[in-house]
Amino acid sequence: MLILSRKINEKIVIGEDISVSIIEIRGDQVRIGIDAPKKIKVFRQEVFDAIKSENKAASKSKPVIPQVNFNK
Numbered sequence: 779m780l781i782l783s784r785k786i787n788e789k790i791v792i793g794e795d796i797s798v799s800i801i802e803i804r805g806d807q808v809r810i811g812i813d814a815p816k817k818i819k820v821f822r823q824e825v826f827d828a829i830k831s832e833n834k835a836a837s838k839s840k841p842v843i844p845q846v847n848f849n850k
Contacts, residue, residue: 785800786800787800795815799813
């Protein structure tokens with residue numbers, strides 16, 4: 779893991795087209811801005827973990843096949 783120190787309005791650049799900016803520091807919270815192409819998905823860790831969990835559960839569930847009544 780790379781650990782960096784940054785001040786407000788300073789950036790970290792990842793590759794050619796992703797940058798992370800320090801927007802605000804207030805107490806023990808840091809607001810960051812992420813500039814990335816739309817094709818790159820950016821999530822908070824807890825949201826990403828929830829998505830992975832939901833996808834894992836969905837892959838284990840049986841598909842629901844609707845009943846069709848052809849006798850009408």
